[in-house]
Amino acid sequence: MMAPQRIKSIQSRIASSFMMLVLFTALLLIFISYRLSESAVRETAESYTSELINQVNANIQTYITGMKDISLATMNNPNVREYLASADELQPAELAMLKAKISEYFHSIRVSRKDIASINIFGAGGTFISDRADAELNPYIVLSEQPWYRQAKENKGQTVISSSHVQPVIKGEYRWVVSLSRELSGVNSSNGLGILLIDLNFKVINDMLSKLDLGNRGYVFVIDRQGRIVYHPQQQLLYSNLKTERLEQVLQDKQGGFVVKEGGASRIYSIKDTDFGWKIVGVFYENELVDNKKQMQLSFAIAGLLCLGVGVLFSVVISRNLTRPIKKLQEKMTEVEKGNFDIRVPVGHSREISGLARSFNVMVLKVKELMDQIVIEQEIKRKSELNALQAQINPHFLYNTLDSIIWMAESKKHDEVILMTSALARLFRASLSKGREMIPIATEVEHITNYLKIQQMRYQDKIRFTLDMDRELYPYLTLKVLLQPLVENAIYHGIKNKEGPGTITITGRLQDDRIRFQVMDDGIGMDRSKVETLLISTGSQHSRNSVGIANVHQRIQLYFGAEYGLRYTSEPGAGTNVTVLIPAVHPDEWRSMEGDVP
Amino acid sequence: MKSYMRLRYVLLLLIPVFILGYIALQWSKEEPGPKRIIVGVKALDEIEFWRVLIEGVNTASREFGVDVSVVGPTQEIEVDLQIQLLEEAIKQKPDAIVMAAGDYNRLVPVAESIRKADIPLIMIDSAVNGDYAQSLIATDNVNAGQKAGKELSSLLSANAEVAIISFVRGASTQIEREQGVRSILEQRSGTEIVGTYYSEGKEERAYDITKKLLLERPDLNGIVGLNEPSTVGAGRAIRELGLAGKVKLVGFDSSVKEVKLLEEGVLQSTIVQKPFNIGYLGIKTAISIIEGDKVLRNVYTDSVVINKDNMYTEENQKLLFPFVEE
Numbered sequence: 001m002m003a004p005q006r007i008k009s010i011q012s013r014i015a016s017s018f019m020m021l022v023l024f025t026a027l028l029l030i031f032i033s034y035r036l037s038e039s040a041v042r043e044t045a046e047s048y049t050s051e052l053i054n055q056v057n058a059n060i061q062t063y064i065t066g067m068k069d070i071s072l073a074t075m076n077n078p079n080v081r082e083y084l085a086s087a088d089e090l091q092p093a094e095l096a097m098l099k100a101k102i103s104e105y106f107h108s109i110r111v112s113r114k115d116i117a118s119i120n121i122f123g124a125g126g127t128f129i130s131d132r133a134d135a136e137l138n139p140y141i142v143l144s145e146q147p148w149y150r151q152a153k154e155n156k157g158q159t160v161i162s163s164s165h166v167q168p169v170i171k172g173e174y175r176w177v178v179s180l181s182r183e184l185s186g187v188n189s190s191n192g193l194g195i196l197l198i199d200l201n202f203k204v205i206n207d208m209l210s211k212l213d214l215g216n217r218g219y220v221f222v223i224d225r226q227g228r229i230v231y232h233p234q235q236q237l238l239y240s241n242l243k244t245e246r247l248e249q250v251l252q253d254k255q256g257g258f259v260v261k262e263g264g265a266s267r268i269y270s271i272k273d274t275d276f277g278w279k280i281v282g283v284f285y286e287n288e289l290v291d292n293k294k295q296m297q298l299s300f301a302i303a304g305l306l307c308l309g310v311g312v313l314f315s316v317v318i319s320r321n322l323t324r325p326i327k328k329l330q331e332k333m334t335e336v337e338k339g340n341f342d343i344r345v346p347v348g349h350s351r352e353i354s355g356l357a358r359s360f361n362v363m364v365l366k367v368k369e370l371m372d373q374i375v376i377e378q379e380i381k382r383k384s385e386l387n388a389l390q391a392q393i394n395p396h397f398l399y400n401t402l403d404s405i406i407w408m409a410e411s412k413k414h415d416e417v418i419l420m421t422s423a424l425a426r427l428f429r430a431s432l433s434k435g436r437e438m439i440p441i442a443t444e445v446e447h448i449t450n451y452l453k454i455q456q457m458r459y460q461d462k463i464r465f466t467l468d469m470d471r472e473l474y475p476y477l478t479l480k481v482l483l484q485p486l487v488e489n490a491i492y493h494g495i496k497n498k499e500g501p502g503t504i505t506i507t508g509r510l511q512d513d514r515i516r517f518q519v520m521d522d523g524i525g526m527d528r529s530k531v532e533t534l535l536i537s538t539g540s541q542h543s544r545n546s547v548g549i550a551n552v553h554q555r556i557q558l559y560f561g562a563e564y565g566l567r568y569t570s571e572p573g574a575g576t577n578v579t580v581l582i583p584a585v586h587p588d589e590w591r592s593m594e595g596d597v598p
Numbered sequence: 599m600k601s602y603m604r605l606r607y608v609l610l611l612l613i614p615v616f617i618l619g620y621i622a623l624q625w626s627k628e629e630p631g632p633k634r635i636i637v638g639v640k641a642l643d644e645i646e647f648w649r650v651l652i653e654g655v656n657t658a659s660r661e662f663g664v665d666v667s668v669v670g671p672t673q674e675i676e677v678d679l680q681i682q683l684l685e686e687a688i689k690q691k692p693d694a695i696v697m698a699a700g701d702y703n704r705l706v707p708v709a710e711s712i713r714k715a716d717i718p719l720i721m722i723d724s725a726v727n728g729d730y731a732q733s734l735i736a737t738d739n740v741n742a743g744q745k746a747g748k749e750l751s752s753l754l755s756a757n758a759e760v761a762i763i764s765f766v767r768g769a770s771t772q773i774e775r776e777q778g779v780r781s782i783l784e785q786r787s788g789t790e791i792v793g794t795y796y797s798e799g800k801e802e803r804a805y806d807i808t809k810k811l812l813l814e815r816p817d818l819n820g821i822v823g824l825n826e827p828s829t830v831g832a833g834r835a836i837r838e839l840g841l842a843g844k845v846k847l848v849g850f851d852s853s854v855k856e857v858k859l860l861e862e863g864v865l866q867s868t869i870v871q872k873p874f875n876i877g878y879l880g881i882k883t884a885i886s887i888i889e890g891d892k893v894l895r896n897v898y899t900d901s902v903v904i905n906k907d908n909m910y911t912e913e914n915q916k917l918l919f920p921f922v923e924e
Contacts, residue, residue: 023613138861140861140862140863141861163912165910165912165915166910166915166918166919168861168910172858174857174919216661216663217660217661217662217663228912229912233657234657234878235916236654236872236874236875236917237874237875237878239913239916240872240875240899240900242875242878242879301621305615305619308615309615
């Protein structure tokens with residue numbers, strides 16, 4: 001068997017438990033029912049046997065009773081009485097006539113009864129009457145020495161039933177018989193008048209007993225009161241000690257039977273007493289009782305196999321059905337784990353599983369809502385952060401510009417002060433934009449123009465700029481203060497450190513549904529590593545300008561997606577070129593979108 | 599993973615199937631069907647001896663559940679027919695052959711070919727010349743002969759002439775019985791054995807031989823008949839010549855004729871074998887050999903001396919008086 005810890009899935013656990021259960025119950029049931037039917041068959045066989053022996057007993061009783069009846073009838077027969085009582089007084093002719101009558105009477109009885117071998121009377125005076133007129137006595141036999149004769153004398157009028165024996169009294173006959181002998185007593189004399197001998201043909205008993213079917217090895221035997229064998233199919237084996245029979249035990253048994261265990265096989269003795277002292281004993285072998293034992297065993301085995309087969313099949317099917325929705329749920333969960341929240345588990349039939357599925361669905365939905373909310377909140381947070389940053393930049397620029405205005409005022413350059421102050425005013429008006437994040441490109445252009453004017457005034461003739469914006473761009477929207485950090489960067493890092501004046505070129509083009517701004521300078525440029533860090537997210541260690549650039553890039557991506565944003569190309573000494581890519585968003589379009597986004 | 603699971607189901611399914619299948623197999627192969635044994639006897643129903651022997655055979659076949667068929671000629675003298683019947687028996691390839699050899703030498707080739715066919719051979723009653731049988735079950739005929747010799751010896755006066763009426767020349771039983779008889783009588787001083795005469799198992803021939811012998815040798819005191827027809831034939835001759843009791847007769851086997859001779863005093867004693875036991879033990883031994891058990895090379899069944907006094911005892915009646923007759 002497999003180690004228990006290796007059976008991990010619920011399905012195989014259910015299946016194996018079911019199988020064990022089925023196996024156990026099937027074996028138990030087979031065992032019990034086999035035992036039950038075996039004992040039922042045994043009981044039937046035993047009752048059959050005892051029935052058989054009862055039948056044998058009844059038959060033998062019938063024979064013996066028949067003999068007794070004949071003996072009674074004979075005793076009361078007037079002819080017999082007359083013949084025996086007055087043998088001395090009668091004339092030989094009369095005697096012969098009586099003898100003939102009696103013989104005739106005996107003959108008629110014998111003919112009617114096939115079980116009777118012969119009926120004879122041995123008179124005290126040596127007279128002899130047989131059922132056959134021509135029967136002669138065997139001259140070599142002494143009557144008084146015959147056991148049946150002796151016993152009849154001893155029992156004084158009581159009937160004596162002999163064991164089976166050879167009857168040699170009639171000349172030329174040696175029949176196997178069972179003898180009934182009885183002394184016929186006179187009315188007033190104590191001496192008997194003679195002995196009546198009725199021989200029962202032993203063949204009828206022998207045939208009856210030898211034909212009994214008690215299995216292959218079973219048999220019936222009969223013993224008399226003294227333990228002598230009346231009938232035994234293996235009598236000669238017993239006399240030669242080739243076989244032993246439990247005669248003593250049979251004689252003493254009062255229970256009606258016993259069981260003898262010899263080696264593996266046990267013999268069952270079933271004993272029945274008869275009225276006249278014989279014991280009829282049926283011997284049968286236990287293992288032969290159940291004739292169809294093998295068939296019974298085989299059919300039980302087949303039934304068991306079928307039972308198991310069906311049980312195992314069911315256990316596999318049931319366990320699979322039970323665990324299928326769980327497996328499905330598990331699969332869906334794995335998908336959720338991977339990040340797919342748009343999943344709905346079909347609600348199954350069973351209460352537990354459907355509850356589980358429903359809860360799961362609700363859970364996934366809630367998780368999705370929460371995650372969406374988090375995304376939105378994060379965005380808001382980012383925007384407010386950016387706004388805060390923006391707010392920090394402006395005061396700095398304002399400070400510098402005001403500083404320039406103060407300086408120009410001190411130098412009494414009134415025109416310049418007016419110019420710069422008005423530019424600053426316009427710049428703030430543009431950047432205010434009623435608090436909107438998205439402004440028309442026209443506004444942004446105005447803003448950047450004012451910014452550049454201020455810077456130009458601050459840096460005198462060091463900065464030159466060209467603004468080349470397509471007029472058709474003007475209605476489209478852009479994020480506000482998009483270009484200013486780029487220009488600021490170009491001034492501070494590109495042109496400011498350059499010897500002689502520098503030029504900043506700003507272009508704006510509509511390409512399909514995108515808008516491309518470019519801010520180019522011919523400043524000192526920067527190396528590749530600087531370019532690469534330029535767009536990476538803000539941090540305190542970065543300079544204020546690069547924070548602004550990164551900000552612009554992130555703001556574009558936050559609003560329009562990852563495919564938009566800034567792209568820098570620069571080489572040391574060859575100036576810097578930054579491209580801004582944003583979608584072409586029309587104000588009508590935007591208004592509907594802005595409704596969604598707070 | 600999937601195929602591993604499936605394998606496990608198959609295993610789980612197979613285990614109970616194997617268990618029950620094994621049980622079913624064990625139950626179904628227990629009994630391979632009854633064994634077949636052929637019994638070749640010397641004669642089927644001419645002589646009481648063989649009828650009782652066959653009854654013993656049948657009793658054993660019923661008791662042990664084997665399939666037994668008995669073959670044999672009608673008369674003991676038909677040795678050729680017996681050989682032929684046994685040769686046919688070999689062709690049927692029984693599980694064992696039990697045989698009573700009608701001739702000590704002429705059945706040797708048959709015994710040889712039974713062994714060549716790898717069929718266990720058990721001999722009953724009489725053997726053949728040579729070591730072919732795995733077991734021989736018979737009356738100890740030498741011992742039975744000695745019993746006859748002693749019985750006769752006790753009946754004879756000091757100086758006596760004795761004749762032996764034997765049956766078929768060459769049968770091991772008669773050879774051994776004669777040997778037993780002679781071993782006793784030859785030691786007896788003043789006793790002469792005038793000769794052995796062969797009746798060929800026929801009563802008439804035994805009668806003729808004995809009559810002639812009695813007439814030729816008036817001094818003959820005793821006769822041993824080595825089987826039933828020989829004994830009865832000799833008895834009839836003695837009775838006819840009025841020599842009952844004067845010429846002592848000791849015989850073998852039993853029949854109604856012998857019983858009458860016993861009662862009349864013509865036959866003093868007869869040595870009765872136990873053919874039922876021989877037949878029974880023949881089958882029992884054959885089964886032991888088939889099942890591979892060790893068996894004794896010689897199993898002797900005893901014989902009983904029956905005379906007028908003990909002939910009606912309970913134990914002797916069945917030996918002496920035929921019961922199987924219809």
